[in-house]
Amino acid sequence: MIRVLLVHDACLVRSVLAEWLRGEQPLDVDDTPWRGAAARVRSFGPDVCAADLDCADGQGVPPLGDLCPPGTGGRPPALVVLAQANRPGLLKRAAEAGALGFVDKAGSPDRLVRAIRSVARRERFVDDSLGFGFLKAAQMPLTRRELSVLSLAAAGASIAEIAGSLHLSYGTVRNYMASITRKTGARNRVDAIRISRGEGWV
Amino acid sequence: MIRVLLVHDACLVRSVLAEWLRGEQPLDVDDTPWRGAAARVRSFGPDVCAADLDCADGQGVPPLGDLCPPGTGGRPPALVVLAQANRPGLLKRAAEAGALGFVDKAGSPDRLVRAIRSVARRERFVDDSLGFGFLKAAQMPLTRRELSVLSLAAAGASIAEIAGSLHLSYGTVRNYMASITRKTGARNRVDAIRISRGEGWV
Numbered sequence: 001m002i003r004v005l006l007v008h009d010a011c012l013v014r015s016v017l018a019e020w021l022r023g024e025q026p027l028d029v030d031d032t033p034w035r036g037a038a039a040r041v042r043s044f045g046p047d048v049c050a051a052d053l054d055c056a057d058g059q060g061v062p063p064l065g066d067l068c069p070p071g072t073g074g075r076p077p078a079l080v081v082l083a084q085a086n087r088p089g090l091l092k093r094a095a096e097a098g099a100l101g102f103v104d105k106a107g108s109p110d111r112l113v114r115a116i117r118s119v120a121r122r123e124r125f126v127d128d129s130l131g132f133g134f135l136k137a138a139q140m141p142l143t144r145r146e147l148s149v150l151s152l153a154a155a156g157a158s159i160a161e162i163a164g165s166l167h168l169s170y171g172t173v174r175n176y177m178a179s180i181t182r183k184t185g186a187r188n189r190v191d192a193i194r195i196s197r198g199e200g201w202v
Numbered sequence: 203m204i205r206v207l208l209v210h211d212a213c214l215v216r217s218v219l220a221e222w223l224r225g226e227q228p229l230d231v232d233d234t235p236w237r238g239a240a241a242r243v244r245s246f247g248p249d250v251c252a253a254d255l256d257c258a259d260g261q262g263v264p265p266l267g268d269l270c271p272p273g274t275g276g277r278p279p280a281l282v283v284l285a286q287a288n289r290p291g292l293l294k295r296a297a298e299a300g301a302l303g304f305v306d307k308a309g310s311p312d313r314l315v316r317a318i319r320s321v322a323r324r325e326r327f328v329d330d331s332l333g334f335g336f337l338k339a340a341q342m343p344l345t346r347r348e349l350s351v352l353s354l355a356a357a358g359a360s361i362a363e364i365a366g367s368l369h370l371s372y373g374t375v376r377n378y379m380a381s382i383t384r385k386t387g388a389r390n391r392v393d394a395i396r397i398s399r400g401e402g403w404v
Contacts, residue, residue: 012306
């Protein structure tokens with residue numbers, strides 16, 4: 001019996017998906033929204049976490065680290081994510097968080113069951129249709145520092161506020177923003193934020 | 203037998219939800235992503251469209267008008283939407299599109315079935331937990347013109363481009379942006395866009 005924790009923010013969809021998974025032997029399924037997932041990992045002790053990368057607000061980055069807490073003793077759960085090829089930033093973060101399974105939300109639900117079974121055996125499972133997303137993730141042109149600047153800008157901070165937060169000069173932050181705008185192929189700063197948010201980078 | 207067209211962008215979730223609804227007699231369920239929904243309404247001729255207001259990209263506004271095409275002869279389908287209280291802009295658009303049913307995605311799936319049955323009888327169905335969202339929708343402070351300016355800005359247009367599109371002067375668009383920033387309680391233009399997108403206004 002594989003113990004699966006399903007992580008998805010919309011209760012209505014999550015309950016139906018959990019019920020459907022329970023019909024697929026041998027799965028013992030619990031479910032939770034992203035908020036509260038860390039506590040549920042500790043109390044339920046799943047073999048596998050199956051998590052939707054899209055958060056309730058449709059933007060922002062889910063707290064993937066909550067699903068694989070370090071140093072709890074014992075093996076952390078294997079991670080399967082439900083993902084979209086057009087959000088490479090989230091694919092990259094999931095890979096960095098150690099996800100073993102990548103299921104395309106545009107695919108069939110049977111793929112999710114197969115992925116859960118694979119990662120429970122600690123075997124990798126990747127939907128081919130996500131390939132282009134991984135390619136885009138690999139080609140991500142922004143540096144880590146540029147991403148920090150962009151994240152603050154996307155959260156609504158002004159150039160001066162970003163400079164203050166990151167201990168940089170106003171001119172340096174302006175230069176970073178110009179470089180970000182150029183590299184993302186955007187028309188201006190607002191457009192760069194729109195593009196990067198849509199792709200799941202910030 | 204009620205003919206239901208389920209509209210949701212993620213195929214994986216949509217298939218499971220459609221299968222679950224088919225288990226609830228007397229529902230005859232077909233399903234589609236937002237893209238292609240207009241054609242499916244014509245070919246399937248549903249009594250009820252049940253549509254998730256959140257699009258695949260997690261932002262932007264779904265084409266609600268596609269579900270209730272005018273002048274097709276016969277009665278257009280009744281509309282139920284799956285919604286979130288924290289996206290008042292989408293609630294308002296659904297109300298304007300003539301939706302009869304409003305189901306909270308944070309609630310139980312049984313509510314969706316009840317809503318479908320209600321609106322099939324052309325009776326209104328509204329989840330109480332969405333009340334605060336409707337209140338926020340009613341309190342929306344931006345004018346129609348300000349929303350047009352904001353939509354273009356959110357799509358990445360510069361002040362000059364917005365002025366060109368709307369046949370306004372540069373200074374007028376700047377004044378609109380300042381007024382939008384003040385009314386939304388934002389720190390600056392980028393922050394105003396972030397807030398408005400999150401709430402589903404643009």
